[in-house]
Structure formats: structure tokens, C-alpha cells
Amino acid sequence: MSEDLGTPVLDNHLHLDPEHGRGMAAVDDFARLGGTHLLVVNKPSWHLGPVPSDREDFRPAFEATIEAVRDASERLPGRAWPVLGVHPGLISRLVDDEGYEPDAARALMCEGLSVAAEFVADGRALGLKSGRPHYDVSETVWDASNAVMRRAFEHGAELDCAVQLHTEASEDLTEIADWAREAGMDPSRVVKHYASGKLAGPTPSVMSEKDWLQTAAEEGEPFLMETDFVDDPDKPGMVLGPKTVPRRVRWLLDEGYDDAVRTAHIVTPRAVYGIDTEATLSDGEST
Template sequence: MIDDENDERPVLDNHLHLDPDAHRGIDAVRDFARLGGTHLLVVNKPSWHLGVEADTGEDFRPVFERTIDIVSDATAELPGRAWPVLGVHPGLISRLVDDRGYSPDEAREIMQGGLDVAAEFVARGEALALKSGRPHYDVSEAVWDASNAVTCHAFEHGSELGCAVQLHAEATEDMTAVAEWAEDRGLPAHKVVKHYAAGRLNGPTPSVMSDKDRLERAAERAVEHDAPFLMETDYVDDPDRPGAVLGPKTVPRRVRWLLESGHEQAVHTAHVDTPALVYGIDTEGTLERA
């Protein structure tokens, strides 16, 4: 457990997945809370992992609804709360083009349609943010261009709704061009969040994978440059890959390690200041300890 004097501290995992049917689900949330975790941003699993092979944007609706259901259940287990992040995994474009015979433009239309549906949930206050991005592996130029168009479509929704957009993308420490695409559409760069980020990133706000080396770099940068960052596990809740990517206990454990290493301000940045800046959420005000 986190030490008693830190019992009132928010501890947020910014990006993980929960399977509503097939794996640990709420048990993973209980593990997170037991170690001192308080808040979660739960991203819907890829649509095909929940048995949905989308042909239209409307086909994503049950994926989003199931995610919202398990987020509600997760909130009941937390001293803080959980929020849904809804969108279309960028890897879907390869599934649509390579496996199902759609053209890149047709795949783009399906994926943009899914984002349109996700945006409905954000507009109604049922979800906090959107998810989009582009493949982190080599693809054809046509697929790359279509993926970037999908990403920009998410930015347009983010601008209209005033919400953040989490991105799944290639490993890099410089996404200034992508952040500029967002700003060109009226979405501030700090509301673009690169999930699975390293400890340093130019452009969007980094959601840093919670291994010690990355967090050390992020913590130092937060202090030296007043740079925002978030912490995540990208826990996938997959019965075929138990514990992947990092387990649900990781963020609370890494918060304790950061505090023991003297990174008090960086912890506050990641779990209070940055969530407020990026998402407009109050992790302190929504925290109730028994």
C-alpha cells in the first residue's frame, strides 16, 4: 500500500483496457485499487477483440456501450472514479484492407464513421475523450495517408467537443507535425496525448509507459521544463497474454517508487496537474478515501 501520509493522493492510470466478458475485468480494477490506485481512463478494446467486424461506423456502437458499462462497474470499485475513452484502433485499417478487401479510402470512411459515433458519447458526457492514431508498423502510402486522415478527423471532433484525443502511433520523441495538424483544426497540442510514450516527447502530451527508465526521464523533464506528462500501463486484459503490457498494479507501485526517489512534484504533475490540463478532470476533488 502507499504510505498512510499519501493516502489522499490521486493515482491515475491514463490508458488501460478492461475486457467486459473474457478476462479479469473488475478483478484487475480491484488489484489497482488495493495497491493505492484511485482513477482510471479505460480505453475500449479493439473492436474485433469484442467480436465486432465493422462495416459501418454504427457497428462500433456496441463496443462503446460495453466499455461504458464496465467503466461504470470500475468506478464502483475505486476511491476516485473511471472514465471511458472511446475510438477506433488504428490497426483496424490493416484488418479492413489486408484481410477483408476494403480499399484504403473505404476503410478510412468506416473508421471515421466509428469516430463519429464515439463523438456522440463524448457530446452527451458519457465518455471523456477520443482515441485514434496511425499504425506503428510499415504500411503502404495509401494506408498511411488514410490513417492520417482518420487521425485528423478525430482532431476535428476534439476541437468541436473541447475534448482530448489519445493517439496510438509509432515510437518517436517528436510529433510536432501531428500536433500542428491538431492546432490547425482548433485542438490545442496539449490535448493531443501520445499513448505508450517515452519519457521525452515534443508536440503532444506524453502518456508515459510506467517503466522506471521512462518515468525517470519524464520526471526530470517535468521539473526542469514544467512539462506535463501522464502515466499508463496499456494493460490489455487479454486471456492469451496475462499481464500484458504492464499489469494493473504497476502505476501505484511506480508512484510509490517516484515518491521514494524524491519526485514529489513530478507525481503531482502526472496525477493532478496534467489530468486537469488535458481532460479538465479534478482527480483530487473526485477522490474519497474511506
């Protein structure tokens, strides 16, 4: 029997790999502990096949994610949504391993984003994923990566959708928020994945460590919660497991942070993604 925490419980960023990883068993663990909703982000394209060399090479990872979301939604008290895009680490694969010039890598990654945008445009995906490397790279690679991210913001503005970012660790990404605003996006709809509890600029998706969550709760600002579960059998201890978000919600409630739980699992998802975690929990209808 699944635990009822008395609230929707959303993991804002995790991966599912039914073919190679735990797949629906991970979803069942999440639901059994009280989890209700998931945002499932596609795994990097080279994890599911060869390093892309043209735009169509991105499509299999997106299709696999949508299929996993469909299966997950059947097992959840609420539902799951896909977030699709291009992992910023791809630029290093292309430049360092495949011999691309940074501008050519940028162009290919932007093609991948355009394919992801097609899925958002036809309603099969909720938002986009982009970002820049969280490790040291050359200036030309850094500039190319920022250009890819700024293209994602243009798509976000055109499609009126959120953009999740993988970036370096920081508590101040106001420059990125400014770029989103310049592209026509509301910067609050830009989400910094793997955030700590405090962030200027985009909306933080806080990794569900207790100290970071306590900081976010006491800040009183919009935030989300995530695990970045990678669903890789070769990396079983990497980041956090699928049970973590419901367990941390229980902990936050026990600590008296009821308002923060409502912020992270009802208010912020509605503001950032336009999803209603209460309605989809009670009647199964999507928004």
C-alpha cells in the same frame, strides 16, 4: 485494506474486459495498491465481435466500455472515465483481410469516430481515441490513417475534448501537434499513448517503466502515466499489469519526485481532460 499513497493515482490508459478477461479483479488489484482513478479505453472493436462493416458495428465496444467504467467507479476510491474511438490497426484488418480500398477504410473508420463523438457529446465519454499504425504500411494506407487522425482532431475541437493517440514510437511528433492546432485543438490536449519519457508535440502518456518515468520526471514537463493493460487472458504477460502505476508512484515518491507525481496525477489530468482527481477522490463528485 487498500494502500493510501497520499495522492490521487491515475492510470491514463488501460483496457477492461469483464466478459473475457480479469475485469473488476484487475480494478481491485489497482485500488488495493493505492490506485484511485482510471481512464478506460475501449478494446479494438474486432476483439469483441466481428470486424465492423458499418457505423453501428462500433457501438457494442463503446457500450461495453461504458458499462465496465460504471462498475469500476463503484470499486475505486476515486472514479473511472471512458475514452472511446477507433484503433488505428483496424485499417489493416479492413484493407488486408476484408478487401477494402484505403479510402473506403478511412470512411468507415471516420464513421466509427463519429459514433464515439456522440458519446462524448452527450457526456458519457471523456475523450476520443485515434492514431495511425506503428508498423510499416503502404503510402496509401498511411495517408488514409493520417486522414482519420485529423478527423479525430476536428471532433476534439468541436467537442472541446482530449484525443488519445496510438502511433509509432517517436520522441518528436510536432507535425501531429501542428495538425491538431490547424484543426482548432490545443495540441497539449493530444495525448501520445505508450510514450517514452521525452516527447515534443503532444502530451506524453508514459509507459510506467522506471527509466522512462525518471526521464519524464527530470524533464519537468507535463506527462501522464499508464500501463496499457490489455486484459486478455491469452496474453497475460503483455505490457504492464494493473498494479504497476501505483507501485511506480510509490517508487517515484521514495525517490523524491513528489512534484512529478503531482504533475502526472493532478495537474496534467486537469489541464488535458478537465478532470479534478483531488475533488473526485474526496467527495465522489464528477467534473
